[in-house]
Amino acid sequence: MFETFGIPAIKARVDSGAKTSSIQANKIKIFFKDTEEWVRFHVNPIQDNRSINISCEAKVHAKRSVKSSMGISEERIVIKAPVSLGDNVFDIELTLANRDSMEFRMLLGREALNERYLVNSSANYLLAQYSKEDMDKKYAAFHKEKTGLKIAVLASNPELFSNKRIVESGRARGHEMVFLNVEQAYMKFDAKEPQIRYRGGNIIDQFDAIIPRIKPSVTFYACALLRQFDAMGTYCLNAADAITQSRDKLLATQLFAKNDLHIPITGFANSPLDTKDLIKMVNGAPLIIKLLESTQGKGVVLAETTKAAESVINAFKSVKTNILVQEYVKEANGQDIRCFVVNGKVVASMQRQAAKGEFRANIHQGGTASKIKITPEERKLAIKAAKILDLPVAGVDIIRSNKGPLLLEVNSSPGLEGIENATGLDIANIMIEAIEKKLKFKHQLV
Template identity: 75%
Template sequence: MNNQKLLGSEEWCVFEEMGIPAIKARVDSGAKTSSIQAANSKIVMRHGEEWVQFDVHPLQENRSITVHCEARLIDRRIVKSSSGISEERLVVKTPVRLGPDKFDIELTLASRDTMEFRMLLGREALSGRYLVDPGQNLLAGEFTADRLEQLYASYIHKKSGLKIALLASNPHLYSNRRIMEAAQDRGHEIVFLNVELAYMKLDANSPEIRYRGGNILNEFDAIIPRIRPSVTFYGCALIRQFDNLGVYCLNSAEAITQSRDKLFASQLFARHDIHIPITGFAKSPNDTKDLIKMVNGAPLIIKLLESTQGKGVVLAETNKAAESVINAFKSVQTNILVQEFIKEANGQDIRCFVIDGKVVASMQRQAEKGEFRANIHQGGRASMIKITSEERKLAIKATKVLNLSVAGVDIIRSNRGPLLLEVNSSPGLEGIENATGKDIANTMITTIEKKLKYHPKKAIEL
């Protein structure tokens, strides 16, 4: 007992043989085995023995530094996480240095990118060597910011910026070109990935994403998804795979899926007290007349659940016309929403561009004469507008409900206040940048820098 040293709840560890000069660990006597964050794990043979190659982001909240490691595989174990979920993990054995002490340690390779610490020091490593005082930190030694910058200097100069992928379908669209230009202007490397040319390997030990010809995509810091509706299912599967590999995704797959399901999104908005035009949904054609009456009768809007950019949206000016259109859609098993028509809007609506919980630009859209929908893709005109505080709060709340980091929020002004029309998870930039003069593409890139703690003039953020 007298020979045991004291550790705090956080300590710096050094793995010389794996090339990790410093990694901060949470000391947890409640966990049996120590673990380390590992991505892109791959098993290889060395002189008849199994070894594991893997990548570690050793500094907290900093994915711009990656250490490529390898260590001998000694086991595969079923480990139960703190949330109670059991999973198989690879186990390696390697020397660790804690202050002046150096000894062998077993590490399970875990996906810890979303956790506060990139390493957990368990009781097997502590037993017989250390006592833990949870009220103190860094008793085995401290690494200053200057020292860390010095230690990781060789990893920093190799890369002047982030490596970003734009996941979309058409590289020539205005929005996609602007995003790529903005990333390049800020010193980042950005590549265009066609959603339909990427494919994935689902494997617990070595998951992968490959691209046209077998190239492995494993070095991205961030993904900007701009998925067109027709490839939502596959695009979101790719986004989940990138997320599993530890890549930051500007909009998550879950958020995009929710926003694309207009019925589910409407139900979420209603649950969170976000006011929308009165909306109806039904399966059977038997109650079409009551469905129309329920949304205050004609004129009314009929829209396909998968409609986008104003397509698949119909104005029925009479009850009879509404019945005919609704029953026609139902006869071909097409899901539709029926929505009240806001006459007092006079063909105008508002598009708010929300990034990271802030409205960064707003424009008013005016429908062409004879049109009921103010959509730029349908010939509408755009102009800058100053929104009210109520409209701003509505736009921000709607994106939070869907958990979107980037969104175009469409609002309509009615006699009973602002109403939410819909939220677009891949909003276009051309109309709103031209109308407002705001550099929205640049704001999207700086948001990624903020999320990844990247500073152009400061390579390490601790």
């Protein structure tokens, strides 16, 4: 425990390979007390639970360059604090680090262990092991009373990072958060008494807002549910029509071109007889071939020669699969930019780099992500793209070319893991705040 910070218990991983201990921290801000440099930060001491958020302050002890487990060096703030291990209390150095993606909120390094403990690598929790009930008791004072809205996350998998983060953030702000599985909900159409029911017959019609997190395979059904919620007076963060437009890559591309948004030259044809001219139309090979139903980089092919392009295009057409053909922007060098737009503002942006041997930047396929400062032109492009599709929340993908920024596509259910880890920003919280603003909800002052 850290009595100084009011942290009654935190699960730590013993790592004798690391010199300095570290603790999960976010919202890190430097400030001064007289002439001394201090740091203010927040700790979420329990994994997968940001509703418990402890604000801490400490004097800055040092600033050091630390190499992460991915081999990336970054400057971290180092503090000193007394830690309690069993009956022993002693000062240790702690680096403040984003450990949201790690299993343990704290790492105990060898400096804290030297001349104090022997490490038994075959055993766990030798001092104490707390149950969930024990942890609930220790953190009872931090649990917020639900005094807010009733918000549902409409999705398919409650264990996905993005879905868990949204639920955590909503609860942290005092709202009642419910997970609704798209495939377990069904509807009653009636002019006087429309209903949505959940498996088992429970009627679900008392939500203030719905946050849709829709996977492509259930788009049609999920959008029907969203229209039903909308008809019953529930606010949907992204509406059904907007999601449908964003998922139709051909329609979205036509809307972008119509509204003078710069996109890579793109072609679409029905007959194999037009394949050769289609390839010429997008400046020839190499070129990109996209399935209209593709997602997260799947169904996107690079054809490096004209012959390969003809073969792939004609193969898709022979099985009546619709595709787009798009020019390949070589100077992008396997990089793209994801802009996260909420209510007409770019709230975060990251640069994604394709994995070695891949042509498309995708963190789901081994790519990497880092924080980036976008240009005013890129910001304007991202905001306009989201507005054209009428999406309050959108992930807008852009590449840099010799002609300036080009719009690749817009995602109506953008993931949070990559961009939160890359930027250190609490995007889920921003989404909840957007709902509060739309519904004119004000937190009660305590």
